[in-house]
Amino acid sequence: MKRIGSFFCVICSAFLLAGFLPLQAIGQSNVSVKSTVTQTTIYTGERIQLTVEISGDFNDVSRPELPNFQGFRLLSNTPSTSRSFRYVNGQSSTTYSYSYQLIAQQQGDFRIPPVTVTIDGEDYQTEPIDVSIVDRNDAAQSGGSQRPDIFLQLEVSDEQPITGQQIISDVVLYFQDGLEVNSYQPVPGWKAEGFWKEELENTQRPQATSTIIDGVRYRKARLLQFALFPTKSGELQISPYEIVVSVRSTRSRGDSFSSFFGGFGGNQRQVELKSDPVTLNVQSLPAAEDSYYFGAVGNYNISRDVSAQKATEGESIEIKTRINGTGNIPLITKPEYELPDGLEVYEPQENSQLNRRNHQISGNKTFTDVIIARKAGHYTIPEQKIAYFDPSQNRYVSQTLPALNFKVARNPNTVANGPSAGTMPVSPVTGLAAWTTPAPTDLLSHWWFWIGLLLPIGLLVVAYWQKRYTDRMSNDRAFARSQKAADTSNDRLKRAVELSEKGKVKEAYNMLQKAITGFIGDRLNLSEAGLSNKDYIQALEQQNIDAELIKNIRMLLDKCDSISYAPTTTPEYLKSHVGLAQSTLEKLKKVL
Structure with a gap:
C-alpha cells in the first residue's frame, strides 16, 4: 500500500504541475x-x-x-x-x-x-x-533665434527613392510656446512637378508634440500627408507648400511674436506660410531581367481568370487581371498577354479602388480584356510570367500566371438556310419561239435623249452648288471648321502614330488629345483655345450624345491629360488608344 500510495502521489503531482504551467503561461x-x-x-x-x-x-x-x-x-x-x-x-x-x-x-x-x-x-x-x-x-548662442516663431516644413520619408516608389510627404507646422493655432487652410494649386501625388486621409485631428530645433523649443503638428510617386529619375524638387494659418499670441506686445505680426500681440491674425522646396535624388530602376515588368513598384499580389470556360461563337469572354497591394497602383499599366489566333480583342477596361488610409496608398486595380471567338474550338491562353519591383527588397519579384483554357462551341444560328442539296434554284424556260416585227418608236422614248437634255442642267446645278460651297468655305469660318474637322482629326491621329514610333510618347498623346478635342470643337464651333476637357464633355452632353460614347471620350482625354505624370508607356499601348480614338471619332461623326 505504501508503494501504491507513493506512486499515486507522484502521478497526481505530475498532472497538477502539467495543468498549472499552461495557466501560468497564459496569464x-x-x-x-x-x-x-x-x-x-x-x-x-x-x-x-x-x-x-x-x-x-x-x-x-x-x-x-x-x-x-x-x-x-x-x-x-x-x-x-x-x-x-x-x-x-x-x-x-x-x-x-x-x-x-x-x-x-x-x-x-x-x-x-x-x-x-x-x-x-x-x-x-x-x-x-x-x-x-x-x-x-x-543653444542660445547657436543662432536659433533667427528662426521665425512659426514656420512650415515638408518632411519626406525617403530622399533617395526609386522611380515609381511611394514616398510619404508630411506637411508639418512648427510654432513656439505662447502661440495658439486656431485653424489652417491650404492654398490651392500645389503642383508637385515630376510626381504623381495622392492626398492621404487622416481621420484624427492634428496633435502637437514638443521638440527642440537649433536650441529653441517648438511644438510640431502634422497637418497633411501626401503619397508622392516620382515618374522619372534624376534630381527632382518638390515645390513649396503654402497654407494660411489663423494664430493668436498670448505674449506681451514687446516679444518677438508680436513684432512678427507687426506689433499686435494677443490678437488673432491670418498668416501665410510657405515651406522650403525639398530636393530628392531619384534613382533609376535597375535593368529588368526580362521583358515582363509592367510598371508596378511596391508589394503586390497578381491573379487572372476567365469569366467562362464555355461559350459559343460570337459570345464575349472576359479576362480579368487583378492586382492588389501597396504602391503605385494609379500608374500601373495592363500586362500584355499572348493570345491565340481566332480571337478578337477589344479595348481593355480599367477599374481601380484606392485606400488612402494607414499613411500609405493601397488598394487594387482590375483590367478586363473583352475577347470574342469567331470560330469554334479549344483555346488556351498560355501562362504568363510578370514582374514588379519591390523597393523594400531592392529587386524585381516575378510571378507566373497560370494558363487559361476555354471551349467555344459552334453557334447553330449562323448556319445559312439555303436550298437543299441536289436541287437547282433555276426554273426551266419552256414554250415556242415567236417572230415579231419591232414597232416604230418616237425620239422621246430613247433614254439617251433625256440624258442629253438633262445633263447640261445637272452640270449647271453642280457648278452652282460648288461655287456656293467654295464661297461659304472662304467666308464662313465656322462652316469651314466643321467641314474640315474629320480630315484634320485623321491627320492628327496619323501624326500621333508617327511620334510614338519615334519614341516621343508624351508628344504623341498630346497630338491624340488635339485630334479628339479639335474634332469636337470644330463640329460644335467652340473656342479654339482656353477650354478644358470638362468643357468639351459638357458640350457633348448638351447635344444629347450617347452616355457610353461620352464615357469613352472622357477616358481618352483623362489618359492624354495625365500622361505627363504617368510612367513610360509603350508604343503598342499608345496604338491601342489611337485605335480606340479612331473608332470613337467614327461614332462621333455619325451624331455630330
Missing part, C-alpha cells in the same frame, strides 16, 4: 509592461516624467526597480501611482501606472535603461528609451 502572455517619457529632447535643468505602465490579467505586482540614470537625477524614489480596471467580453484587465520625475543635468545623448517589474513572481523589463539633452546656454 503571463496577457501582461504588458512599457515605459514612456513626456519628451525625448530637453534642455539641461528641465524636468521630464518617466511613466511605467503595467496592464493585463495578474494577481500581484511589485513597485518598479529603477536603474541608474546617466545624465538625469531622480527627484524622488516615491512615484505617483494610478490604477484602473477593465472588463470586456468576460475578460478582466488591470492597469497600474508609476510616474517618476527626472531632471536633466548633463548635455549629450543618453539612454534610459530598462525598468524591471516583478509580476506574479516573474521579472519583466521595459524597452530602453533614447533621449537628448541640450545645453541651454549653447
Whole structure:
C-alpha cells in the first residue's frame, strides 16, 4: 500500500504541475509592461516624467526597480501611482501606472535603461528609451533665434527613392510656446512637378508634440500627408507648400511674436506660410531581367481568370487581371498577354479602388480584356510570367500566371438556310419561239435623249452648288471648321502614330488629345483655345450624345491629360488608344 500510495502521489503531482504551467503561461502572455517619457529632447535643468505602465490579467505586482540614470537625477524614489480596471467580453484587465520625475543635468545623448517589474513572481523589463539633452546656454548662442516663431516644413520619408516608389510627404507646422493655432487652410494649386501625388486621409485631428530645433523649443503638428510617386529619375524638387494659418499670441506686445505680426500681440491674425522646396535624388530602376515588368513598384499580389470556360461563337469572354497591394497602383499599366489566333480583342477596361488610409496608398486595380471567338474550338491562353519591383527588397519579384483554357462551341444560328442539296434554284424556260416585227418608236422614248437634255442642267446645278460651297468655305469660318474637322482629326491621329514610333510618347498623346478635342470643337464651333476637357464633355452632353460614347471620350482625354505624370508607356499601348480614338471619332461623326 505504501508503494501504491507513493506512486499515486507522484502521478497526481505530475498532472497538477502539467495543468498549472499552461495557466501560468497564459496569464503571463496577457501582461504588458512599457515605459514612456513626456519628451525625448530637453534642455539641461528641465524636468521630464518617466511613466511605467503595467496592464493585463495578474494577481500581484511589485513597485518598479529603477536603474541608474546617466545624465538625469531622480527627484524622488516615491512615484505617483494610478490604477484602473477593465472588463470586456468576460475578460478582466488591470492597469497600474508609476510616474517618476527626472531632471536633466548633463548635455549629450543618453539612454534610459530598462525598468524591471516583478509580476506574479516573474521579472519583466521595459524597452530602453533614447533621449537628448541640450545645453541651454549653447543653444542660445547657436543662432536659433533667427528662426521665425512659426514656420512650415515638408518632411519626406525617403530622399533617395526609386522611380515609381511611394514616398510619404508630411506637411508639418512648427510654432513656439505662447502661440495658439486656431485653424489652417491650404492654398490651392500645389503642383508637385515630376510626381504623381495622392492626398492621404487622416481621420484624427492634428496633435502637437514638443521638440527642440537649433536650441529653441517648438511644438510640431502634422497637418497633411501626401503619397508622392516620382515618374522619372534624376534630381527632382518638390515645390513649396503654402497654407494660411489663423494664430493668436498670448505674449506681451514687446516679444518677438508680436513684432512678427507687426506689433499686435494677443490678437488673432491670418498668416501665410510657405515651406522650403525639398530636393530628392531619384534613382533609376535597375535593368529588368526580362521583358515582363509592367510598371508596378511596391508589394503586390497578381491573379487572372476567365469569366467562362464555355461559350459559343460570337459570345464575349472576359479576362480579368487583378492586382492588389501597396504602391503605385494609379500608374500601373495592363500586362500584355499572348493570345491565340481566332480571337478578337477589344479595348481593355480599367477599374481601380484606392485606400488612402494607414499613411500609405493601397488598394487594387482590375483590367478586363473583352475577347470574342469567331470560330469554334479549344483555346488556351498560355501562362504568363510578370514582374514588379519591390523597393523594400531592392529587386524585381516575378510571378507566373497560370494558363487559361476555354471551349467555344459552334453557334447553330449562323448556319445559312439555303436550298437543299441536289436541287437547282433555276426554273426551266419552256414554250415556242415567236417572230415579231419591232414597232416604230418616237425620239422621246430613247433614254439617251433625256440624258442629253438633262445633263447640261445637272452640270449647271453642280457648278452652282460648288461655287456656293467654295464661297461659304472662304467666308464662313465656322462652316469651314466643321467641314474640315474629320480630315484634320485623321491627320492628327496619323501624326500621333508617327511620334510614338519615334519614341516621343508624351508628344504623341498630346497630338491624340488635339485630334479628339479639335474634332469636337470644330463640329460644335467652340473656342479654339482656353477650354478644358470638362468643357468639351459638357458640350457633348448638351447635344444629347450617347452616355457610353461620352464615357469613352472622357477616358481618352483623362489618359492624354495625365500622361505627363504617368510612367513610360509603350508604343503598342499608345496604338491601342489611337485605335480606340479612331473608332470613337467614327461614332462621333455619325451624331455630330
